[in-house]
Amino acid sequence: MATPTLEKTGSAAQASPYITVTFRVRRFNPEVSAEATWQDFQVEIDPKERVLDGLHKIKWDLDGSLTFRRSCAHGICGSDAMRINGKNRLACKTLIKDINPEKPITVEPIKGLTVLKDLVVDMEPFFQAYRDVMPFLITKGNEPTRERLQSAEDRERFDDTTKCILCAACTSSCPVFWNDGQYFGPAAIVNAHRFIFDSRDEAGEQRLEILNDKDGVWRCRTTFNCTDACPRGIEVTKAIQEVKRALITRRF
Numbered sequence: 736m737a738t739p740t741l742e743k744t745g746s747a748a749q750a751s752p753y754i755t756v757t758f759r760v761r762r763f764n765p766e767v768s769a770e771a772t773w774q775d776f777q778v779e780i781d782p783k784e785r786v787l788d789g790l791h792k793i794k795w796d797l798d799g800s801l802t803f804r805r806s807c808a809h810g811i812c813g814s815d816a817m818r819i820n821g822k823n824r825l826a827c828k829t830l831i832k833d834i835n836p837e838k839p840i841t842v843e844p845i846k847g848l849t850v851l852k853d854l855v856v857d858m859e860p861f862f863q864a865y866r867d868v869m870p871f872l873i874t875k876g877n878e879p880t881r882e883r884l885q886s887a888e889d890r891e892r893f894d895d896t897t898k899c900i901l902c903a904a905c906t907s908s909c910p911v912f913w914n915d916g917q918y919f920g921p922a923a924i925v926n927a928h929r930f931i932f933d934s935r936d937e938a939g940e941q942r943l944e945i946l947n948d949k950d951g952v953w954r955c956r957t958t959f960n961c962t963d964a965c966p967r968g969i970e971v972t973k974a975i976q977e978v979k980r981a982l983i984t985r986r987f
C-alpha cells in the first residue's frame with residue numbers, strides 16, 4: 736500500500752487517509768475497436784471508500800468516456816454488478832480495503848452477456864428469462880376486497896427469495912450460462928421459487944412446467960458459484976434444489 740501522505744489542517748499536521756490505487760479497467764468501445772483492452776488509472780482514494788467511488792473519480796476527473804451502470808449506490812437497485820478482481824460483486828458494496836489495494840484492482844463486465852460498452856452488458860436475455868417464469872402473483876377468481884391472508888410460517892417459506900434485486904451476479908457467474916445463454920439461469924429460478932412456494936399463488940404447476948424445459952432447472956450442476964456471488968446472501972443453490980425437488984414430488 737502506498738504511504739499515506741501528510742496534509743496540514745490549520746496548524747496541526749494530520750495523516751491523510753488517501754492512498755494511490757491502480758484501477759485496471761476492461762475497456763470496450765465498438766465504435767473504436769472490435770477488441771477490448773485493459774486501461775490503468777491511478778486514483779487517490781480512502782481505503783474505506785468503495786470501488787464505485789473509484790469508478791466515479793475516474794469518470795468525473797480522469798476519463799468521462801468510462802461507461803458503467805449504477806443508480807442507488809447503496810446495494811438496492813442491482814445495477815452495478817461487475818467482476819472485481821475476478822469475482823462478481825456490486826461495486827457499491829465492495830470496500831477498497833477489503834480487496835487488497837496494494838495490487839491493481841481489476842474491473843470487468845459480468846460474463847455471459849454481450850458487452851455493449853466498457854462495463855455495460857446487454858441485460859435483455861437476463862430479463863427475458865425473468866419474465867418467462869411469470870414473476871407476479873397469479874390467482875383465480877375476482878380481485879379480493881380484502882388482503883390475501885398468509886400465516887407467518889407460509890410467508891417464511893419463500894422469504895429468502897424475496898430479497899433478490901435482479902443484479903445478475905448469480906446468473907453471470909454460472910459456467911452453464913457462460914456456455915449456453917439459453918439456460919434460464921439462477922436468478923430466474925430464484926424468482927420462480929419466490930412464487931412457486933407462495934401459498935397465495937395458484938400458478939406453481941405452470942412455473943414448474945416452464946422450468947422442466949431442456950433449458951430449465953435441470954441444467955444446474957450445483958457448482959454454488961451463484962450462492963457465492965449473491966450480494967444479498969440468498970441461498971441460490973438451495974432454492975434451485977427446492978424447485979428440482981418440487982418438480983419430482985409435485986409438492987410445494
Ligand code: SF4
Pocket residue numbers: 813898899900901902903904905906921922925964965966967968969971
Ligand atoms: S439471486 Fe442474488 S445474485 Fe442473483 S440476481 Fe438476485 S440478488 Fe442478484
Ligand code: FES
Pocket residue numbers: 804805806807808809810811812813814815825826827828
Ligand atoms: S448502485 Fe444500486 S446496487 Fe449498486
